[in-house]
Amino acid sequence: MSNAQIERQWTSRLRHRVVEKLPPDRLLPDTQPAYVASWIYVFGVTTMAALGIVILTGVILALDGPQWWHSSSLGHFVNSMHLWSVEIFFFAMVVHLWGKFSMAAWRGGRSLTWVTGAVTFLASILAGFTGYVSQTNFDSQWIATQAKDGINSTGGGAFFNVLNLGQMLMWHIVLLPLAALALTGLHVIMVRVKGVVPPFEDNAEVSA
Amino acid sequence: MAQGWGLGALINLDHYGHYIQWHVIQISVANLIVIILMVATFVAALFAPFPGRRNRKGTK
Structure with a gap:
């Protein structure tokens, strides 16, 4: 197969397009602009961190089921973690939304x-x-x-x-x-x- | 269950909710507190100094 034929394949074209749109140094940058050093920029990542806890506690609840989360101490604890991480998730997401709205993001x-x-x-x-x-x-x-x-x-x-x-x-x-x-x-x-x-x-x- | 624990809730939540009503608007005190906290957090995030900001140089 010639190079020209390889370049015409959908895999080559898709890869070139992805790398052009999102080169690795932009996907995982080492630095951010100076204006990002503000508390208003932390609520997006706070939301994602809370989402991670929501998913993790949700997976544990799914593994053990309702009888467990209703009747055992550990079940109550994980159930509470699920609830309170959701509270933080929405709290941070709303502040993130207000912040981005005020910036016309x-x-x-x-x-x-x-x-x-x-x-x-x-x-x-x-x-x-x-x-x-x-x-x-x-x-x-x-x-x-x-x-x-x-x-x-x-x-x-x-x-x-x-x-x-x-x-x-x-x-x-x-x-x-x-x-x-x-x-x-x-x-x-x-x-x-x-x-x-x-x-x-x-x-x-x-x-x- | 919580009564059996040494560390119970700091605030006793074992009662009916409190509500504030103004004409057709009704909101629970708990929800109102959360909204006030969100507004306070938003304002604080706009004006509170960010650690290490002065030491940061330019942009990437």
Whole structure:
């Protein structure tokens, strides 16, 4: 096979395109612009750290099941870790959102970065709601019976039945975590491709 | 269960929630506290000095 033929293969073309868009030194940079040295820039990575704990504790809960997390001390502890890491996750994500909104972080061709972040937020809210109804306790039963009226009023109850524990649990532990992780990955890749948005006074650099 | 532990919750949460109501707006005190903390964190993040910022040189 000649070099020209190799270069025409989809693997070669895809590799060249990926390396051109995201060279290794931009994917894992050693330094960041000076303006990144601000507390307002730490909440994105705080959100991801919390997401890591959410996934880890969720995996442990899935391994041992509801009887374990309802009845044992360690189960209570891991269940609490899952809850409080979610609290930190949303807390940090909302401050991150406010910070980026105040910076108009979609400037300089960063619209896809903004959109992937916003959709991740929506997927996370849905993951939180399905988590409420997956607890398998009186709290989740109460929340589900209240939520069904809201969902049914939209006509969506036929497809998304909050009283169906199996369906809600699958959404909570499979579909929505996959969506949140994939979107977070895409969001981070977009940040690396386009760089961290600079402050307004450096806007001329952004447009360049 | 928590009563059996030496380190129980710092705040006793074993009671019904408290709510604040203003016309059609109703919010639990717990949610209001979280929102206030988020706003305070946001403002602090904008103005609090970042460690080592002065020693940082230029951009990459």
